[in-house]
Amino acid sequence: xxxxxxxxxxxxxxxxxxxxxxxxxxxxxxxxxxxxxxxxxxxxxxxxxxxxxxxxxxxxxxxxxxxxxxxxxxxxxxxxxxxxxxxxxxxxxxxxxxxxxxxxxxxxxxxxxxxxxxxxxxxxxxxxxxxxxxxxxxxxxxxxxxxxxxxxxxxxxxxxxxxxxxxxxxxxxxxxxxxxxxxxxxxx
Numbered sequence: 378x379x380x381x382x383x384x385x386x387x388x389x390x391x392x393x394x395x396x397x398x399x400x401x402x403x404x405x406x407x408x409x410x411x412x413x414x415x416x417x418x419x420x421x422x423x424x425x426x427x428x429x430x431x432x433x434x435x436x437x438x439x440x441x442x443x444x445x446x447x448x449x450x451x452x453x454x455x456x457x458x459x460x461x462x463x464x465x466x467x468x469x470x471x472x473x474x475x476x477x478x479x480x481x482x483x484x485x486x487x488x489x490x491x492x493x494x495x496x497x498x499x500x501x502x503x504x505x506x507x508x509x510x511x512x513x514x515x516x517x518x519x520x521x522x523x524x525x526x527x528x529x530x531x532x533x534x535x536x537x538x539x540x541x542x543x544x545x546x547x548x549x550x551x552x553x554x555x556x557x558x559x560x561x562x563x564x565x
Contacts, residue, residue, distance in 0.1 A: 383406050388564055397556075398443070457517070463512060463513060495539075498543055505545035
């Protein structure tokens with residue numbers, strides 16, 4: 378299988394999500410450094426976001442679409458179940474996290490961001506009542522989407538502040554940290 382090119386920088390939580398997906402699915406990839414807001418960046422993504430995935434003639438923007446493409450390329454339905462309520466659950470978790478958690482968890486510094494992040498962690502804790510992973514018993518795109526965000530957050534905040542009342546979330550995070558995809562994409 379020809380390696381895909383993942384454009385971005387390793388510190389980005391969304392680039393890490395895409396890299397983790399490649400590893401989980403066995404899709405070889407090359408991380409191509411991208412100067413943020415450079416002309417090359419604008420050529421690849423009109424809104425200057427990352428990652429961008431190049432696969433042959435295809436250029437794919439936006440992390441959820443990239444993960445869906447990788448799932449299809451690998452010939453599996455590992456990250457997104459083919460149909461039913463499980464698929465809807467994975468997509469809704471990822472959409473809600475991107476819309477509501479990314480900013481306070483990754484970039485939030487003030488008290489209101491901490492409050493919003495904590496509400497998100499409570500939500501994640503509630504998702505884990507029915508399984509080991511966010512959308513049930515199996516790893517999905519939702520787990521790969523949120524684990525890098527939480528990891529980034531924990532570099533600025535004490536783990537005890539996040540996990541003290543959230544044992545299921547702590548256990549989930551430990552399971553994610555034990556995965557090769559998580560360890561191989563960790564940047565200090």
